[in-house]
Amino acid sequence: MLEIKNLHVKLDGESREILKGLTLSVKPGEVHAIMGPNGSGKSTLSYVLSGREGYEVTDGSVTFKGEDLLAMEPDKRAAAGVFLAFQYPIEIPGVATMQFLKVALNAQRKARGQKDISAPDFMRHVKEKAARLNIGQDMLKRPVNVGFSGGEKKRAEILQMAVLEPTLCVLDETDSGLDIDALRVVADGVNALRSPDRAMIVITHYQRLLDYIVPDKVHVLSDGKIVKTGGKELALELEANGYADFAVKAA
Amino acid sequence: MNMVSPKTAAEEALGVSLPHRRMEEWKWTDLRRLITTPYGKAEAKASVREVDRLIAAAPLAGVKAGRIVFVNGELDAARSNVPSRPSNALIVSPDDSVVEISNRLQAQGITLTLDGNTDTPIEILHITTDATPRAIAVRHTFEVTAGASATIVETFLGEGDYLSTAVVNIAIGEGARFDRIKVEAESAKATHLAHTIVTLGKNAVLRDFTITSGAALNRQNGTYTFAGQGADAKVSGSYLLQAEQHADTRLVIDHAVPHCTSRELFKVVMDGHSRGIFQGKVIVRPNAQKTDGKQSSHALLLSETAEFDAKPELEIYADDVVCGHGATSGDLDHDHLFYLMSRGIPKAEARSLLVAAFVGEAIETVDHEGIREALLAFAQERLSS
Numbered sequence: 001m002l003e004i005k006n007l008h009v010k011l012d013g014e015s016r017e018i019l020k021g022l023t024l025s026v027k028p029g030e031v032h033a034i035m036g037p038n039g040s041g042k043s044t045l046s047y048v049l050s051g052r053e054g055y056e057v058t059d060g061s062v063t064f065k066g067e068d069l070l071a072m073e074p075d076k077r078a079a080a081g082v083f084l085a086f087q088y089p090i091e092i093p094g095v096a097t098m099q100f101l102k103v104a105l106n107a108q109r110k111a112r113g114q115k116d117i118s119a120p121d122f123m124r125h126v127k128e129k130a131a132r133l134n135i136g137q138d139m140l141k142r143p144v145n146v147g148f149s150g151g152e153k154k155r156a157e158i159l160q161m162a163v164l165e166p167t168l169c170v171l172d173e174t175d176s177g178l179d180i181d182a183l184r185v186v187a188d189g190v191n192a193l194r195s196p197d198r199a200m201i202v203i204t205h206y207q208r209l210l211d212y213i214v215p216d217k218v219h220v221l222s223d224g225k226i227v228k229t230g231g232k233e234l235a236l237e238l239e240a241n242g243y244a245d246f247a248v249k250a251a
Numbered sequence: 252m253n254m255v256s257p258k259t260a261a262e263e264a265l266g267v268s269l270p271h272r273r274m275e276e277w278k279w280t281d282l283r284r285l286i287t288t289p290y291g292k293a294e295a296k297a298s299v300r301e302v303d304r305l306i307a308a309a310p311l312a313g314v315k316a317g318r319i320v321f322v323n324g325e326l327d328a329a330r331s332n333v334p335s336r337p338s339n340a341l342i343v344s345p346d347d348s349v350v351e352i353s354n355r356l357q358a359q360g361i362t363l364t365l366d367g368n369t370d371t372p373i374e375i376l377h378i379t380t381d382a383t384p385r386a387i388a389v390r391h392t393f394e395v396t397a398g399a400s401a402t403i404v405e406t407f408l409g410e411g412d413y414l415s416t417a418v419v420n421i422a423i424g425e426g427a428r429f430d431r432i433k434v435e436a437e438s439a440k441a442t443h444l445a446h447t448i449v450t451l452g453k454n455a456v457l458r459d460f461t462i463t464s465g466a467a468l469n470r471q472n473g474t475y476t477f478a479g480q481g482a483d484a485k486v487s488g489s490y491l492l493q494a495e496q497h498a499d500t501r502l503v504i505d506h507a508v509p510h511c512t513s514r515e516l517f518k519v520v521m522d523g524h525s526r527g528i529f530q531g532k533v534i535v536r537p538n539a540q541k542t543d544g545k546q547s548s549h550a551l552l553l554s555e556t557a558e559f560d561a562k563p564e565l566e567i568y569a570d571d572v573v574c575g576h577g578a579t580s581g582d583l584d585h586d587h588l589f590y591l592m593s594r595g596i597p598k599a600e601a602r603s604l605l606v607a608a609f610v611g612e613a614i615e616t617v618d619h620e621g622i623r624e625a626l627l628a629f630a631q632e633r634l635s636s
Contacts, residue, residue: 050593053585078595090590094608100594103604108595143608160594 001199002026002069002168007060009041009048009224018044020224021060026168029196033210033235034203036221037243042203043087045221046172049201050084051077064168078104079111083166085157087173092144097156100144101126101163108164129162133189151182158189169193169200175209187212207239222246256283264289265386265414267355270348279528279560280470280499282348286442288384290414292356295323295382301410305378306330309406310434310629314621316404317373319361323380324387326361333373335361338392342420342448345474349446353418358388365393365401365429372402372430372619377417379409379438386414397424397452402619404432408465412440415466419447423455425479431459432622434629437466439494446472451511453479460617461488461500462626464633469498477504477511477539487516489610491633492525492557499528504546506539509569515546518613519580520606520634521557532564535572542572550580551609607631 002025009019018041026032036042048055049062051074062069069077092100106116117125130140133155145153154174161169171190175183190213194200202213210218210232218234219226220243227246228234262269262283272281302322306312320330338360342350363373379387395401407415415437423429437443443466451457463469475484490498504513519527529548550559561578583605591601610630617623 052589052593073598074589074592075595075597075601078593084593086590090586092587092590092605092608094611095604100591103600104591104594104596107597107600111595111597164594 001028001065003061003063005061007048007062008058009044009055010058012054012056017058018224019048022221022225024219024226026199026201028167028199030217031194031200031202031213031215033215033218034201034221035205035207035218035235035238038205040221041224042221043172046084046170046203049082049170050074075107076111078164078166079108081167083161083164083169085154085161085169085171085174087176089145089153089157091146093146095144096141097144098126098140101160104160105164126163130159132192133159133162134185135159150177151179154178154182154186155189158186162189162193167198169198171200171202173204174202175204175206183209183212207235210235220246259283260289261286264291265352265355267348267352276501276530277348279526280497282470285468285497286414288412288414290384290386293383293385295380295385297322297380297382301380302327302330302378305380305408305410306376309376309408310436311374311404311406311622311625314374314625315371317371319373319375321375321377321389323378323382324359324389326359335363338362338390342390342418345448347446347472349416349444349470349472350418352444353388353390353416353446356386356388356416358390358416358418360390360392362392363394363403364396366396366399368400370402370619372404372622374404374406377405377407377415379411379413379415379441381411384412386416388416390418391420393419393421393429395421395423395427395429398426399424400428402430402432402622404434404622406434406436407443408436409438409441411438413438414442414444417443417445419445421447421449423449423451423457425452426454427452428456429458430618431457432617432619432626433461434626435461435463435465435469435471439465439467441466442468444470446474449473449475449484450478451476451482451484454481455479456482457484457486458616458618459484459486460613462491462614462630463488463498463500464491466498467496469496471500473500473502475502475504475513477506477508477513480508480510483512485514485516485616487514487613487616489517489613489630490519490521490527491610491630492520492527493522494525495523496525498526499530501530501532503532503534504544506533506535506542506544508536509538509540509542511539512543513545515548516613516616517548518610519548519550519559520553520610521550521559522553524554524556526557527559528561529578530562530564531576532566533574533576535567535569535574537568539569540571542569542574544572544574546576548578549609551606552580552582553606603631603635606634
């Protein structure tokens with residue numbers, strides 16, 4: 001589904017590389033965890049996959065379902081099935097959450113050659129997904145993320161994911177700033193979306209999230225490269241020993 | 252002493268001296284330089300068909316309302332369904348250039364005494380048809396009696412090249428509530444000059460919203476005076492400007508008595524080479540303690556060549572007051588745009604969603620749901636054209 005080969009990325013206008021030859025292959029149905037210390041390139045990877053401006057790919061390729069993902073605008077990537085749950089979701093004053101979800105869903109449907117969803121079907125679709133994440137009508141009426149608590153923002157991201165039904169979910173430090181109860185709700189929401197057709201990349205600093213979202217594979221990202229790949233037990237090993245071993249090797 | 256300049260052709264035609272940039276209040280809007288067409292009074296024949304077409308095209312045509320229709324500056328009784336009296340009182344105060352032009356043009360209009368409590372708005376629709384360039388002047392008086400509540404919409408739209416002036420005098424009685432909505436959707440060649448004079452009685456409430464979108468040149472003055480304690484005025488507006496449009500609003504909020512609240516909120520969207528100005532003066536008189544006055548203007552510049560100027564002025568002579576002002580201008584937020592696009596919304600759609608949300612904040616101050624929605628739709632349409 002996703003093939004990242006020898007990806008080199010730097011910030012526009014800077015010479016220092018952040019990703020230095022990252023290679024990763026993700027198949028449908030798989031959940032991959034990417035763990036690494038601060039500054040290892042985790043967030044850069046998520047932004048490059050979603051098409052944020054400000055990054056320059058100097059080498060390598062990213063193909064998604066056989067297409068060159070890097071050549072697509074962010075909206076085309078979303079319509080193709082890529083979704084990034086932001087570490088810091090953006091507040092959009094003046095745009096109601098419900099309206100935003102509807103415009104986004106219909107834009108993606110249009111890009112895929114489908115008709116607009118009917119108003120009653122949309123309402124049913126959103127209400128069902130929102131209930132699982134403890135999101136009430138009140139939150140849906142409010143402008144996107146405006147005045148939401150940290151936990152509400154993360155739940156709202158997962159709601160968007162559930163409503164838009166992407167095929168590749170990239171979760172960027174979704175656990176940051178969540179207490180244990182909020183973490184459970186978010187993890188349940190994510191687990192409900194696991195399916196044989198859908199892949200996930202869970203980016204995290206800490207092993208804790210992986211107790212709830214159990215990955216098929218764990219990769220250690222250090223200094224812009226994946227330096228070790230293993231099963232879910234690798235996360236526990238990291239929790240016990242920290243990233244020091246990898247940082248030394250990378251240096 | 253300024254040298255006396257020879258009168259321009261436009262000044263000759265209007266019979267007045269036009270304000271110019273050496274006058275502080277007019278420094279951004281030099282009418283002597285900007286008005287080049289010699290607009291005089293002239294008869295214009297309008298066909299039934301073109302008037303009907305313009306009425307149907309009015310931004311609030313779909314809103315259920317009583318209607319009073321002016322065609323080329325004259326009341327069209329046959330098309331109006333709300334009774335009114337001719338406005339006879341000549342407005343002399345404040346001493347202002349727009350008022351002077353209006354008086355010189357012998358502006359005609361109506362007086363409405365609003366003494367009921369109705370949810371049904373009255374729309375005064377001012378239509379100007381395409382004919383020889385000319386000056387059109389209306390002058391209205393609204394009296395909202397004690398305890399009454401009313402909603403009035405003033406809409407201006409037209410075709411062709413003309414100068415349109417509108418002077419409106421509003422007295423809001425004790426405990427009364429007045430909702431005023433003004434829609435400036437004049438012709439793209441037109442000049443629109445207005446002065447609105449409002450007096451608020453004790454515990455009166457005013458909600459005043461103006462959308463400025465059509466004219467090539469627009470100057471709107473407003474003088475709002477708190478004459479009774481406990482009154483509350485919210486004066487807001489949006490500009491939707493493109494190409495070479497120029498719009499300048501100058502408001503004076505006069506807190507003459509204690510315990511009154513004023514809020515000004517202007518949201519300005521500008522594209523092309525347009526020029527937007529907001530000048531807001533708040534006066535707090537020496538005895539006007541416990542005044543609460545806030546003002547803010549925000550501009551969204553969609554092009555590198557659009558320019559916005561804001562001039563807040565606070566003149567405070569009382570010591571126990573809360574007053575403040577803020578002004579910002581900038582481009583669309585790239586993070587906002589990326590976030591919307593990352594959810595599959597194409598760039599153009601994401602932009603218009605964000606621009607509509609920006610002006611929406613001012614439009615949301617309109618209480619009447621039907622009018623508010625029609626204004627939001629009108630703004631969206633203007634912004635995507």
